[in-house]
Amino acid sequence: MPEIKFYKHEPIPMEMHKVKVVQQLHLLPARERLAKMRAAGFNTFQLHNADIFMDMLTDSGVNAMSDMQVAATMHADDAYAGSETFFVMRDKLEEIFGTPYCLPAHQGRACENILATRFVKPGNCVIMNYHFTTAKAHITRVGGHVEELVKDEGLVSKSDLPFKGNIDLQKLEACIQKETPENVAFLRLESGTNLIGGQPISYENMKAATELAKKYGILTVLDASLLQDNLYFIKIREPGMADKSVREITRMIADLFDLVYFSARKFGFARGGAIVMRDEALFHSMEDLIPMFEGFLTYGGMSVREMEAMTVGFDESMDMDVISQGPQFIQYAVNQLDAYGIPVITPGGGLGAHLDCLDFIPHVPQQQYAACALSCALYICGGIRGMERGTLSEERNADGSERLASMELLRLAFPRRVFTLSQTEYVIDRVKWLYDHRDLVGGLRFVHEPATLRFFTGILEPIGDWPEKLTEAYVAEFGEDQ
Ligand code: F0G
Numbered sequence: 001m002p003e004i005k006f007y008k009h010e011p012i013p014m015e016m017h018k019v020k021v022v023q024q025l026h027l028l029p030a031r032e033r034l035a036k037m038r039a040a041g042f043n044t045f046q047l048h049n050a051d052i053f054m055d056m057l058t059d060s061g062v063n064a065m066s067d068m069q070v071a072a073t074m075h076a077d078d079a080y081a082g083s084e085t086f087f088v089m090r091d092k093l094e095e096i097f098g099t100p101y102c103l104p105a106h107q108g109r110a111c112e113n114i115l116a117t118r119f120v121k122p123g124n125c126v127i128m129n130y131h132f133t134t135a136k137a138h139i140t141r142v143g144g145h146v147e148e149l150v151k152d153e154g155l156v157s158k159s160d161l162p163f164k165g166n167i168d169l170q171k172l173e174a175c176i177q178k179e180t181p182e183n184v185a186f187l188r189l190e191s192g193t194n195l196i197g198g199q200p201i202s203y204e205n206m207k208a209a210t211e212l213a214k215k216y217g218i219l220t221v222l223d224a225s226l227l228q229d230n231l232y233f234i235k236i237r238e239p240g241m242a243d244k245s246v247r248e249i250t251r252m253i254a255d256l257f258d259l260v261y262f263s264a265r266k267f268g269f270a271r272g273g274a275i276v277m278r279d280e281a282l283f284h285s286m287e288d289l290i291p292m293f294e295g296f297l298t299y300g301g302m303s304v305r306e307m308e309a310m311t312v313g314f315d316e317s318m319d320m321d322v323i324s325q326g327p328q329f330i331q332y333a334v335n336q337l338d339a340y341g342i343p344v345i346t347p348g349g350g351l352g353a354h355l356d357c358l359d360f361i362p363h364v365p366q367q368q369y370a371a372c373a374l375s376c377a378l379y380i381c382g383g384i385r386g387m388e389r390g391t392l393s394e395e396r397n398a399d400g401s402e403r404l405a406s407m408e409l410l411r412l413a414f415p416r417r418v419f420t421l422s423q424t425e426y427v428i429d430r431v432k433w434l435y436d437h438r439d440l441v442g443g444l445r446f447v448h449e450p451a452t453l454r455f456f457t458g459i460l461e462p463i464g465d466w467p468e469k470l471t472e473a474y475v476a477e478f479g480e481d482q
Contacts, residue, residue, distance in 0.1 A: 053383030104300025108263025192226025229350020368443025
């Protein structure tokens with residue numbers, strides 16, 4: 001389906017679906033939102049969903065399912081062992097990736113646990129284009145360390161480069177030689193690189209990087225959780241790819257890697273995960289870990305209903321009408337925010353629009369968790385829940401000092417097929433108001449700081465009374481009931 005053209009109206013992205021089931025939303029007044037934020041310890045993860053108007057925390061497990069997915073859940077085959085549903089899912093993954101072997105796991109980080117437990121020994125290195133929080137946490141948990149070799153340009157917030165997730169090939173070879181190939185547990189490339197703004201990797205870069213790894217006998221792993229966005233970008237941005245089908249591109253990518261894993265809370269529009277591969281010996285090397293951590297080998301901790309929905313979702317991820325929705329809505333939001341002069345990561349990637357907090361609120365230092373502070377401010381100013389992707393999401397250095405994130409971002413995720421364009425406009429409008437009142441935003445400090453993945457459960461407090469002042473300015477602008 002081509003992009004819809006308009007006669008008089010400016011081009012806008014079109015929803016390629018119609019709404020059949022809805023959930024009502026409620027907008028609490030700003031002063032109540034302030035109270036909820038306080039109760040949530042200035043951490044958007046701790047808010048209750050009922051108190052949120054626009055939940056843009058993540059796309060994980062909250063993408064809308066299609067009618068076909070819901071229908072598929074009705075014919076799921078429930079069995080502890082040997083569920084037909086599993087074999088249908090495994091066959092679909094083989095059809096798409098060319099991988100006959102499948103280890104099911106309840107979500108993406110469960111796959112990461114299996115991979116780290118099996119392949120990473122103390123002192124080992126895992127090389128990546130960029131880390132994802134849970135992938136890194138599992139690797140460091142077993143005594144490994146991570147080298148992130150995304151090209152320098154990937155960390156520049158304003159850019160028009162099409163593939164900011166690309167790994168630096170020179171640094172990759174130098175790193176392999178420095179670490180020695182035997183000490184590199186695996187090369188992990190993350191499609192739709194999450195923490196740098198959902199930025200894609202080109203097919204060409206994946207090919208060159210995996211060839212290098214193979215030259216040194218290093219195992220290659222693709223994190224395909226955000227592959228659907230990356231596929232869209234390869235097809236529309238990479239020279240020579242426009243004429244290839246999404247299925248062809250997917251197969252070309254999968255052929256490059258020894259292992260592919262994914263969170264089906266993202267890839268497949270449901271809730272689950274899996275590791276797939278062509279090699280039988282690799283499969284056997286990990287299969288004992290599935291019953292130990294996840295569940296029997298034919299469900300891996302997932303409900304069979306979710307597995308049926310995932311299987312349909314995999315097919316939908318091969319459809320340009322479906323996978324173009326997220327990136328097109330995100331690009332629309334990014335263009336509008338950019339036109340207002342708001343610091344936002346460009347070009348728009350997949351997953352969400354990302355505000356660059358170092359430029360948005362330069363007066364709030366990273367040590368005061370600028371991205372987290374902005375996420376709290378945006379909830380107060382509109383009931384919009386985003387996710388901090390910055391210093392709070394890092395772990396401290398061994399000596400207890402803060403590890404400052406290379407990018408201090410507030411992510412506004414676009415769960416697929418969930419929000420309409422008018423809701424998108426509301427978000428842009430409230431971000432603009434907040435930008436015009438950015439001087440009112442201050443910093444945060446910890447009250448309770450967990451040792452690992454502190455961004456999930458940490459409790460913070462504002463430094464000063466900035467949240468009250470911000471709330472009153474908002475009420476003066478929009479009234480008491482907004
Ligand atoms: N890899 C990537 C690239 C991810 O984005 C995620 C999850 C995971 C692995 C872990 O998968 O959540 O199923 O255990 N990202 C979510 C997010 C949490 O909000 O971006 P999971």
